[in-house]
Amino acid sequence: MIEFRAVDKSFNDETVLRQVSFRIRPGETKIIVGASGSGKSTILKLILGLIRPESGQILIEGRDITALGEEEMVSVRRQIGMVFQEGALFDSLSVRENVGYRFFEEGTMEEAEIEQEVLRLLGFVGLAEAIDKMPAELSGGMKRRVGIARALAGSPRVVLYDEPTAGLDPITKRTIVELMIKLRDLEGVTSVFVTHDLQAATTIASEFATVDGEGRVRFSREKAPRRLLNINFILLENGRICFEGNHQQLMDCEIPYVRRFVD
Amino acid sequence: MRVFNVLSRAVVSSIQTIQSYTLLSVRAVANIFSRPVYWREIVLQMDRIGVGSLTIVALTGFFTGAVMAIQSEGALRRYGAVGMTGQLVALTVIRELGPVLSALMLAGRIGAGIASELGSMVVSEQINAMRALGTDPIRRLVTPRILAMVLMLPVLTIVCDAIGMVGGWIIAVYKLLISSNQYWSDALNALQFSDLVGTLVKPVVFGFIIAMTGCYVGLSTTGGTEGVGRSTTRAVVSASIMVIVADFFLNNLLIYFAPLMNR
Ligand SMILES: Nc1ncnc2c1ncn2[C@@H]1O[C@H](COP(=O)(O)OP(=O)(O)O)[C@@H](O)[C@H]1O
Numbered sequence: 001m002i003e004f005r006a007v008d009k010s011f012n013d014e015t016v017l018r019q020v021s022f023r024i025r026p027g028e029t030k031i032i033v034g035a036s037g038s039g040k041s042t043i044l045k046l047i048l049g050l051i052r053p054e055s056g057q058i059l060i061e062g063r064d065i066t067a068l069g070e071e072e073m074v075s076v077r078r079q080i081g082m083v084f085q086e087g088a089l090f091d092s093l094s095v096r097e098n099v100g101y102r103f104f105e106e107g108t109m110e111e112a113e114i115e116q117e118v119l120r121l122l123g124f125v126g127l128a129e130a131i132d133k134m135p136a137e138l139s140g141g142m143k144r145r146v147g148i149a150r151a152l153a154g155s156p157r158v159v160l161y162d163e164p165t166a167g168l169d170p171i172t173k174r175t176i177v178e179l180m181i182k183l184r185d186l187e188g189v190t191s192v193f194v195t196h197d198l199q200a201a202t203t204i205a206s207e208f209a210t211v212d213g214e215g216r217v218r219f220s221r222e223k224a225p226r227r228l229l230n231i232n233f234i235l236l237e238n239g240r241i242c243f244e245g246n247h248q249q250l251m252d253c254e255i256p257y258v259r260r261f262v263d
Numbered sequence: 264m265r266v267f268n269v270l271s272r273a274v275v276s277s278i279q280t281i282q283s284y285t286l287l288s289v290r291a292v293a294n295i296f297s298r299p300v301y302w303r304e305i306v307l308q309m310d311r312i313g314v315g316s317l318t319i320v321a322l323t324g325f326f327t328g329a330v331m332a333i334q335s336e337g338a339l340r341r342y343g344a345v346g347m348t349g350q351l352v353a354l355t356v357i358r359e360l361g362p363v364l365s366a367l368m369l370a371g372r373i374g375a376g377i378a379s380e381l382g383s384m385v386v387s388e389q390i391n392a393m394r395a396l397g398t399d400p401i402r403r404l405v406t407p408r409i410l411a412m413v414l415m416l417p418v419l420t421i422v423c424d425a426i427g428m429v430g431g432w433i434i435a436v437y438k439l440l441i442s443s444n445q446y447w448s449d450a451l452n453a454l455q456f457s458d459l460v461g462t463l464v465k466p467v468v469f470g471f472i473i474a475m476t477g478c479y480v481g482l483s484t485t486g487g488t489e490g491v492g493r494s495t496t497r498a499v500v501s502a503s504i505m506v507i508v509a510d511f512f513l514n515n516l517l518i519y520f521a522p523l524m525n526r
């Protein structure tokens with residue numbers, strides 16, 4: 001479980017997050033929407049302990065990480081995968097070394113074992129043939145997918161996505177959204193999805209994945225949205241949470257800023 | 264009051280800069296003595312710095328030595344001492360010009376390279392991705408660059424010194440009509456043990472300054488791609504100035520300790 005308690009964060013005297021509090025339950029999908037610069041990426045960086053808040057607490061599995069040092073954070077980060085905006089692949093490493101980065105660093109697995117795991121992860125995002133390429137040779141959509149594969153190395157229980165669909169064509173966008181739904185419904189991954197793409201967010205909140213008799217993954221729209229109870233939205237306005245609730249509540253919300261954002 | 268505010272801000276920010284520069288240096292050096300050490304990265308950097316800079320350092324040395332020999336003619340002829348060209352070339356090149364010019368060339372080539380490489384890793388979030396995946400970027404990126412630079416710059420300086428002597432020798436023999444024998448014996452006689460110590464100690468210090476400044480400036484890059492350009496320029500300018508200032512203090516130290524070394 002991830003919990004924020006009255007978190008304040010500022011950069012050079014400029015307050016970016018004000019009194020932000022929320023909880024993410026195991027298995028939940030939290031969709032954080034907000035305009036550019038509203039502090040969405042900052043929340044993900046706080047969860048990973050890449051930056052520290054000025055005040056407030058951030059609890060991960062009941063442990064306050066705001067006081068932890070860089071070495072202690074390593075074990076916390078091992079359980080969290082992060083898909084960065086634009087992918088943030090290591091330019092100087094091949095796709096194989098990027099995806100297997102965690103395993104190569106930990107040095108506990110055999111070379112062949114790593115190779116197999118990297119191929120499995122790349123297969124999941126549909127890019128097994130790109131294993132020997134360098135990041136510079138990949139398209140924007142491929143970079144994001146490799147980024148997702150890298151984030152999934154080591155089977156983290158939580159995956160954070162920072163605008164994974166921004167700037168992509170509709171087809172690639174759909175591919176990425178389907179990957180996220182698959183991870184949520186078939187692997188039970190807890191996810192935090194940061195975006196200003198309300199359409200992608202709506203898809204995630206209204207479709208689910210199942211495996212049919214032949215082992216193929218199907219995506220369906222939920223009519224009685226019971227399965228999707230575990231999906232919640234947070235709307236950020238200038239670093240403050242101005243709405244929290246499920247998709248239906250978001251659509252019905254009367255707060256003017258929410259209406260402006262949703263319409 | 265405004266003036267006071269601006270001044271106090273400037274003082275505070277330069278103290279902060281010195282503080283974080285020192286902290287980064289301490290952490291980078293401390294990493295040498297604990298595991299894991301990224302040997303592959305160290306060797307890669309040594310190759311890039313050492314082999315890659317050989318040509319420019321050799322060219323710099325050759326022409327500097329030659330120019331010193333040409334210049335010595337005018338200066339020495341007045342005293343009827345053209346025969347002492349070897350001594351003049353040896354003392355200027357080995358004491359001063361070899362170490363300083365090699366360092367300045369490398370501040371341009373390597374300092375800029377490090378700052379732009381690390382800077383673009385910062386703005387594309389590769390540094391954050393590295394931390395998220397459990398690696399200490401200082402250990403993986405800064406330490407190997409510093410180690411490689413501190414090891415390679417003395418070697419390059421010796422190359423510069425040696426080729427500088429050869430450049431002077433060619434001018435001495437073919438233009439000033441001094442015998443080879445006289446040139447070399449004169450040069451070797453002029454050198455003292457402290458000069459050899461100096462020509463090795465200086466590049467160790469300069470190498471540390473260049474790599475450290477490149478890393479520090481690169482890692483503190485802000486403001487996207489444009490910021491990377493700014494960092495690159497800043498790294499070269501700061502490193503060059505610091506090299507020249509450090510040279511002044513090292514010379515004083517060497518002169519102070521020379522009597523002890525040359526006994
Ligand atoms: N490292 C940083 N230094 C200074 N300001 C920052 C930094 N990171 C983010 N900010 C500022 O914080 C605000 C929120 O940033 P961010 O969380 O990236 O927004 P979002 O992801 O919602 O677009 C922006 O105004 C941005 O300029």
Ligand SMILES: [Mg+2]
Nearest residue numbers: 040041085162
């Ligand atoms: Mg962002």
